[in-house]
Amino acid sequence: MDAPESTRAMGGEVVYFSTRCPDKPSPNEDALAVLPGPADAAWTGGVLAVSDGLGGEAAGEAASRLTVETLRDEVGRIALTGSPLRGAILDGIERANQQVIALGVGAAATLAAAEVVDGFVRPYHVGDSQILVVGQRGRVKLLTVAHAPVAQAVEAGVLCDQEAMHHDERHVVSNVVGWSEMRIEIGPTHRLAPRDTLLLATDGLFDNLHVAEVVERIRKGSLPKAITGLVEEARRRMDDSLEEATGLTPSKPDDLTVVAFRLDA
Numbered sequence: 001m002d003a004p005e006s007t008r009a010m011g012g013e014v015v016y017f018s019t020r021c022p023d024k025p026s027p028n029e030d031a032l033a034v035l036p037g038p039a040d041a042a043w044t045g046g047v048l049a050v051s052d053g054l055g056g057e058a059a060g061e062a063a064s065r066l067t068v069e070t071l072r073d074e075v076g077r078i079a080l081t082g083s084p085l086r087g088a089i090l091d092g093i094e095r096a097n098q099q100v101i102a103l104g105v106g107a108a109a110t111l112a113a114a115e116v117v118d119g120f121v122r123p124y125h126v127g128d129s130q131i132l133v134v135g136q137r138g139r140v141k142l143l144t145v146a147h148a149p150v151a152q153a154v155e156a157g158v159l160c161d162q163e164a165m166h167h168d169e170r171h172v173v174s175n176v177v178g179w180s181e182m183r184i185e186i187g188p189t190h191r192l193a194p195r196d197t198l199l200l201a202t203d204g205l206f207d208n209l210h211v212a213e214v215v216e217r218i219r220k221g222s223l224p225k226a227i228t229g230l231v232e233e234a235r236r237r238m239d240d241s242l243e244e245a246t247g248l249t250p251s252k253p254d255d256l257t258v259v260a261f262r263l264d265a
Helices: 060-079 085-102 149-155 161-165 211-218 223-238 241-246
Strands: 005-009 012-019 030-036 045-053 109-117 120-126 130-134 140-143 197-201 256-263
Touching: 005 030, 012 030, 012 223, 030 060, 030 256, 045 060, 045 085, 045 197, 045 256, 060 085, 060 109, 085 109, 085 120, 109 130, 109 197, 120 130, 130 211, 140 211, 149 161, 197 211, 211 223, 223 256
Parallel strands: none
Antiparallel strands: 005 012, 012 256, 030 045, 045 109, 109 120, 130 140, 130 197, 197 256
């Protein structure tokens, strides 16, 4: 994609963007999904998701695409019955795990999915793609912890955020779709205020911008403008190897995918 695009869905505005790593000749290994429920459902909402095929592994593109397509199929099937989405999301992730394993080439992918129903959001994730909810004044109401040793060290207070951003093993993940021991982390349900921003992103974003920087850019203003600015800054840093060399700000070229959502007032 050349620029973020937006649509009305799930009782609010959705803005999404995906592009491959700068100067990368191979395909984009990220994938995204915007899965609104049927118009005649007893609830208003749907599912948002991003997936990142593991770089350096076989068939990363196929793994991420298969992950979101399998999730889409399960959500679509359940949504038509009016049943809660939780079961469809879990079944979709489990089925995706089995199908990625069945590719038989060692493929794997991360997944971050958000269930949005009647103004409430619930996160589900596998790997290091993350989910963030921030209020208009900048308060972080939800931030998933990546399934990665470096992220766990930050959560435990062993590493600071700055050290983690430049750590040699930042890209090591400990849980993926396509692994026989995959686990799904389910977070608690949060009520979305009218100006809250929900963001899902692959590590192409969070490896180049600190959480505080992301928060400041998305907390206010129009959602398309906020995400455009966020994407432009992430891509600028990916192109600036001098910044990484000086240690001032990170510069880690990677595929980049974001999906953002705000409820209608």
